Amino acid sequence: MKTxxxxxxxxxxxxxxxxxxxxxxxxIQEKQNxxxxxxxxxxxxxxxxxxxxxxxxxxxxxTYDYTYWDDFVNYIEKPTHExxxxxxxxxxxxxxxNYVGVFNLSKKPVFNAFxxxxxxxxxxxxxxxxxxxxxxxxxxxxYKLTDxxxxxxxxxxxxxxxxxxxxxxxxxxxxxxxxIDSSYLKSLKNLTGGMVELVLESNYRGTPDDNTITTAYxxxxxxxxxxxxxxxxxxxxxxxxxxxxxxxSIWFLATLAFVILIIFFLSFNVLxxxxxxxxxxxxxxxxRDDRQKLLSLNSEFKKIGALIEDYxxxxxxxxxxxxxxxxxxxxxxxxxxxxxTANRELKDFAYIVSHDLKAPLRAIGSISQWIHAxxxxxxxxxxxxxxxxxxxxxxxxxxxxxxILSYSRVTRVKEExxxxxxxxxxxxxxxxxxxxxxxxxxxxxxxxxxxxxxxHILQIFExxxxxxxxxxNKENGEISIRCTENGYDWRISVSDNGPGIEEKYFEKIFQxxxxxxxxxxxxxxxxxxxxxxxxxxxxxxxxxxxxxxxEGTKFEFIILK
Amino acid sequence: xxxxxxxxxxxxDMIDAMTVKRALKELNVVNPVETVExxxxxxxxxxxxxxxxxxxxxxxxxxxRMNGIEFLRVAKKxxxxxxxxxxxxxxxxxxxxxxxxxxxxxxxxxxxxxxxKQFVEVIKAIKLYWxxxxxxxx
Numbered sequence: 022m023k024t025x026x027x028x029x030x031x032x033x034x035x036x037x038x039x040x041x042x043x044x045x046x047x048x049i050q051e052k053q054n055x056x057x058x059x060x061x062x063x064x065x066x067x068x069x070x071x072x073x074x075x076x077x078x079x080x081x082x083x084t085y086d087y088t089y090w091d092d093f094v095n096y097i098e099k100p101t102h103e104x105x106x107x108x109x110x111x112x113x114x115x116x117x118x119n120y121v122g123v124f125n126l127s128k129k130p131v132f133n134a135f136x137x138x139x140x141x142x143x144x145x146x147x148x149x150x151x152x153x154x155x156x157x158x159x160x161x162x163x164y165k166l167t168d169x170x171x172x173x174x175x176x177x178x179x180x181x182x183x184x185x186x187x188x189x190x191x192x193x194x195x196x197x198x199x200x201i202d203s204s205y206l207k208s209l210k211n212l213t214g215g216m217v218e219l220v221l222e223s224n225y226r227g228t229p230d231d232n233t234i235t236t237a238y239x240x241x242x243x244x245x246x247x248x249x250x251x252x253x254x255x256x257x258x259x260x261x262x263x264x265x266x267x268x269x270s271i272w273f274l275a276t277l278a279f280v281i282l283i284i285f286f287l288s289f290n291v292l293x294x295x296x297x298x299x300x301x302x303x304x305x306x307x308x309r310d311d312r313q314k315l316l317s318l319n320s321e322f323k324k325i326g327a328l329i330e331d332y333x334x335x336x337x338x339x340x341x342x343x344x345x346x347x348x349x350x351x352x353x354x355x356x357x358x359x360x361x362t363a364n365r366e367l368k369d370f371a372y373i374v375s376h377d378l379k380a381p382l383r384a385i386g387s388i389s390q391w392i393h394a395x396x397x398x399x400x401x402x403x404x405x406x407x408x409x410x411x412x413x414x415x416x417x418x419x420x421x422x423x424x425i426l427s428y429s430r431v432t433r434v435k436e437e438x439x440x441x442x443x444x445x446x447x448x449x450x451x452x453x454x455x456x457x458x459x460x461x462x463x464x465x466x467x468x469x470x471x472x473x474x475x476x477h478i479l480q481i482f483e484x485x486x487x488x489x490x491x492x493x494n495k496e497n498g499e500i501s502i503r504c505t506e507n508g509y510d511w512r513i514s515v516s517d518n519g520p521g522i523e524e525k526y527f528e529k530i531f532q533x534x535x536x537x538x539x540x541x542x543x544x545x546x547x548x549x550x551x552x553x554x555x556x557x558x559x560x561x562x563x564x565x566x567x568x569x570x571x572e573g574t575k576f577e578f579i580i581l582k
Numbered sequence: 583x584x585x586x587x588x589x590x591x592x593x594x595d596m597i598d599a600m601t602v603k604r605a606l607k608e609l610n611v612v613n614p615v616e617t618v619e620x621x622x623x624x625x626x627x628x629x630x631x632x633x634x635x636x637x638x639x640x641x642x643x644x645x646x647r648m649n650g651i652e653f654l655r656v657a658k659k660x661x662x663x664x665x666x667x668x669x670x671x672x673x674x675x676x677x678x679x680x681x682x683x684x685x686x687x688x689x690x691x692x693x694x695x696x697x698x699k700q701f702v703e704v705i706k707a708i709k710l711y712w713x714x715x716x717x718x719x720x
Binding site for chain 1: 595597598600601604644673674675676677694695696697698699701
């Protein structure tokens with residue numbers, strides 16, 4: 022999965038979560054509205070009820086007041102026209118009622134008047150059950166449907182002032198009624214501040230669809246049956262505001278979420294994705310242009326870009342270095358090959374030349390001797406001496422050739438290294454040199470056993486010992502061979518009591534064909550020490566010379582363990 | 583030397599051949615000396631039934647066409663030639679040549695000295711060896 026895809030998935034999940042939260046928010050909003058509506062309904066119900074009660078209270082209080090009055094009791098006993106005229110008719114106007122009825126205990130009407138706008142209508146007598154209810158409870162309030170309309174009727178038993186608690190028996194019954202007419206509804210409207218209507222049926226729980234709450238007050242007959250309802254419809258602005266608010270919030274939040282997502286995505290793309298793809302692109306192509314672009318990146322990526330650029334710079338440097346090294350190496354190798362070839366040719370040359378030079382040299386030697394022998398009677402002493410000189414030069418040349426051969430043999434002949442017991446090797450070398458008997462050679466006991474080519478060890482000791490013997494000018498020649506152990510190597514010394522060597526010749530004596538005496542005085546090829554040096558150095562060692570002229574010479578060399 | 587068995591001298595250098603012959607004469611060796619110039623000629627000579635088989639072969643190593651070592655490799659595989667003693671007479675002081683020729687069963691290895699008198703001494707040693715040594719078919 023690519024990082025971009027992962028990011029998209031993360032964004033999608035975020036969006037889903039966001040919308041889920043949004044739905045929950047909506048739900049809460051709805052619940053809140055419902056609570057608000059319910060509260061509104063309750064409030065409105067109580068407003069309507071209070072308004073209705075306040076209106077009926079006036080009538081019920083009047084009814085109450087009239088019903089314990091001694092004059093009224095007298096009026097029931099002996100109804101008089103004056104009383105009715107002055108008192109009872111005044112009730113219609115004073116309390117804006119439509120019906121007044123006074124009944125004696127035998128439920129016969131003493132006064133019974135029903136009028137609307139001062140127009141007398143057919144009076145009516147309440148149902149017998151109403152009277153029996155009144156006998157039980159002293160008061161009654163109920164509604165009744167008449168031809169004129171719905172009446173709100175209040176009834177009470179009549180008592181004397183002596184019976185304030187109305188415990189005694191009643192003297193009669195008193196009724197007042199008010200028609201639920203348009204003026205009644207209008208006054209309710211004024212009291213409640215909503216639309217008031219008299220209806221037969223009502224969905225009085227109300228719905229907030231049109232921001233209106235509807236409640237209803239049931240109007241019940243004496244038997245508890247609902248005869249009709251007073252309905253109150255009220256428009257509440259907060260409902261529409263809340264509704265509008267939630268719609269606005271929804272759109273606002275949705276837009277905000279969308280914008281945030283877009284901004285997040287874009288900024289992620291710009292801040293992370295694009296730099297990352299630039300970096301990975303540069304890492305893949307490794308091109309200088311792409312890498313240069315990394316340096317213009319922002320913040321953290323700039324550091325990374327710089328690091329990458331640095332890394333590539335180092336790598337390029339390294340690559341260049343490697344290239345140069347390779348070239349040098351190749352040159353070296355070429356040089357080594359050339360050197361190797363030259364060296365081999367030189368070795369072959371030394372071998373072939375010296376080998377092939379020997380045959381004619383031998384012929385010259387042989388023939389000069391034959392002339393000497395065959396023609397001795399014809400040669401004078403001068404001639405014979407010249408032939409002798411010729412022969413001696415043949416000998417010298419032969420020695421030189423042998424010298425070249427043995428010098429080149431050191432590296433030319435491949436011989437396996439063996440464990441060589443120096444005690445045996447030194448003894449053998451002394452035997453090969455066979456010094457004069459009076460020569461004293463002291464050899465250190467318990468010389469080590471070393472890993473070396475046996476012939477090389479022999480050559481070293483033979484040359485050093487024979488030189489010491491050959492050049493010794495003392496009557497009692499002495500040679501001392503010593504060995505010391507020193508870490509990773511052995512140091513072996515060969516000292517003599519010979520004439521010694523001046524320090525300025527220390528280097529020269531190790532060079533091939535270099536001798537310190539004229540060849541005619543002392544026959545030497547000057548090859549011995551150069552061979553010794555070559556052998557020792559070929560085996561990783563070193564040879565040094567130390568000498569005091571007149572007292573002796575000490576050669577010391579190193580053999581690796 | 584023993585009877586009059588011929589000596590086969592395998593030598594390309596004319597003066598060396600002369601030297602050997604002169605030394606032999608000086609040492610009163612009367613056996614006839616047959617000289618051939620290289621290994622091939624030596625094999626031809628030895629395989630020619632008209633030629634009497636030599637009592638000893640004096641062999642130079644460094645020769646054209648077929649050198650001494652090559653000759654020995656062939657001769658030592660040959661049942662008839664294997665028994666003829668071969669003394670190497672060479673200029674080479676090389677250890678490797680010495681080892682190889684002895685591995686090929688030579689009777690002796692002599693280095694040609696530059697000095698004629700020493701040369702005579704070498705031939706004298708060969709004569710002595712041959713005089714004392716017994717050949718298998720005699």
